[in-house]
Amino acid sequence: MNPVQFFKHEDPSLILQYLSHHLPATIAIFHRIQSPQNAPERHACLFASFPPNSSLTELDLPVTVSFVDRSRHNEAQLAIFNSLCLQVKRPEDLSKESYQLLSDHLRQLLKAIKDIGDSFATADIKPLNYPFSSTLRSTALHEVIATVLVNNLGQSKVYHYLWDQWLFSTATVKDLILSRRLPEGYELGKVPPEQIDLVVSTSKVKRQATTLLSNPNSAILFTNKKTKQKEAVAWAHLTVDKSLSTLYVLPEHRGKGLAKMVAGSLIRDLCDGTLDSEKTQSDWCIAQVAADNVESQAVCKSLGAELDVRTATVGIELDSFVDDNWRI
Template sequence: MISKVVVDDFREVPKWLLSLLTKHLPFSLPVLRRLQFAAQIEGGRSPNTRILFAHDNQVATTAYSSSAIPSDPLPTHFAVTYLDLSRLPETQCWLYSTLEDSVPVHTDPQDSGTGPPDLPAVDQARCLEHVLALLQRVRAIELEESSSVREPPPRPRGEVLVGSLHEAVRLALERHGVCIRATGHVSLELGWDYYVKWLFRVGEVEWPDMLPAGMRWDKIRNRQDTALVRSRTTIPRQDSTLLLLPSMAIRLDDGTLVAWAFFGIDGSLTTLHCEEPYRGRGLAKALAHRLMREHLKDYGDDGWYHADVSIRNLQSQGVCRSLGGKPGWVVSWAFVDLKTVGQNS
C-alpha cells in the first residue's frame, strides 16, 4: 500500500530539519541556506514565513513538531520549501526535493540540458508527489492570504515565484501538466532563462585580499549605495533586502564605491560587480574570497558556498572557475501556476 503524503507546516525553522538537509549537501544548499538565514539573521524572516515539509506517513504517528527531534526514522525521500509570498518582486519560494540528489552533476556550464535521474521510476514518481503536495499547500496558503487582503494584491493571484528551481524538478512538473513561465528579466535566446549552479569549497583556493593603494574594504551601508547596486543589475532587489544581506565592498579613499558582492538570502554569491574602470585588477576575486571568509559563518560551518551564473555570462563563469568553483546543475527562476498543480487527494 502506498503511504499518504503528509505536509507539515512550520512558522519557525526546525533545527532537526537543518540537520536533515545538511545530510543532502550540496544539492540542498539553496533551501538549507535560506532556512539558516531565516533562523540566524535578524530580520531574516517575516510574519508571512512558512516552512513546508512533505514526506510519507509510513507509520501512525503525529506530524513532526517544530522543536522536537523526530523519534521515527527520517524519510528517504521528501521535499522542503521555504515560502514567503510577501517578498515579490523578489523570490517567494525556495524548493528542494530528494529527486535532485540523483541527477548527474554538470561538467559543461554552456549546456542547459540535464541528465535523467538515477532513480527507479517508482521513486521518481514519489518524489514528484511530494513536490506536488507542497505546491498544493502553497496554493491553499496563497488563496488564504489573498482573501484576507481587501485591496488589490501587489502580485498576480495564483502564481508563485520559485527561485533556484532545479531543472530536473521543473521538467518533472511540466511533464505532469504544471504550467511554468519564465520571469522575463532577461531575453530568452535559448528558450529559457538557464543558470548554472557553481559549487565552491572553503579553502580550496586562497586569494590575496590586499587592495591597491587608494582603496579600502567596506560594506554596503545605505540607500545611496543600494541605488548604485540596483542600477547595475536587471534582477529586482529591494533596498531593505540589500541592506540586510552580508556584503563586502571596495571603495576609493574618498568613499567612491567601485566594487561589491553579497551573500544572498539563500547563501549564494550574488551581485558580484566591479565598475568598468577598475576591472582587470583581481578585485572581483578578492571580494568573493573575503566575503566568503568573513560571512559564510553567518549561515553555517559545512564549508560549502555557491553561485548562480547565467550560461551566457562567460565572464562570471571565468571568475567562478578561477575561485575553484565547479559547475553543478542547471536552475532557473520561474513563476509556477498554482492552479495547475492539481488538488489534494
C-alpha cells in the same frame, strides 16, 4: 508507499537536522530557513513530506522539504529540496517511477502552498504584503526538480531560466586570498547606502534595494579625484540563502583582480563567522551564474569553485495551477 502529504512545521529543528545530513547539496535551503530576515510578520511557511514527530531513520523516500515566503512579491519566494537530487543529477536519469513520485510531490506541495495562501483571506491578521502576488517565484531549483515542475505546469508557467551552480569551499577561498593585496588607491569596505541604486541598475537579475541593504556585502572603494569621496567600484552581496550575487566591477576599474578580491573577502567572512551580527558561518557557498557569463564563471574558477549542478528559476501562476491540466 503512503500517499503524498505535506505537513507544516512550526519548529524548523527536525528539518534542519535532516538537511544538515546532506550538506552541501542542501546548503541553499538550509541557510534560507535560518535567515534572520524571516520576521514573524512575513508568515513564512516550512513544509515537509513527513510530519513534525517523525523519526529521521524511518522516513518514506523520497523526501521533499520546502520553504515559502510569499510576502516577497518580486523576489524568490519558494525553495525546494527533494532527496532524489542526491542520486540523480539530470532529469533524463530519473526512472519512470521516480519521475511520477517527484511529480506527485510537487503537485501536492503547490496545493498545500495555495491552500495556506487562500486561508489568509479570512484571517484576522494578514501577512506582510498581503494580498500576495499570483506569481510564485522560485529560488534556483535543482534542474531535476525544475524540469519535472515545468513539464507539468502547462499554461501556469510564467518563466523558466537556467543557471550553472558553482560550489565554493569557504576555507579554500580564504586560503587563496589570504596573501592577496589590493592595488594602490583601493581599499575594502561596504557598499555606501547612497550607491545602492547603482548596484540595482547593474544587476541582470531584478533586485530590491531594501533587501540588498539588509544583506551582507563587500565593496572595494576608490577615492574620486574630483569629489575626494570614497566610491564603490566593485561589489558583491550574499543573498538571504547566503549565495553569492550582484558581483560587478565598474568597467574603468577592470583587469586588476578586483572581482576575485571582493567576492573572496565576502566568502572569507562567511568562513570565519564574521559576516553579520548573527555570526553566520558556513563551510560552503554557492553562486548561480548564467552559462554565457564568461567573466563571472572565470572568477568562480579562480576562487577554486567547482561546477556543481544545473539549476533553474521558475515562475508559477499559482492561482490557475489547480484548474490547469497538470500533465502527469
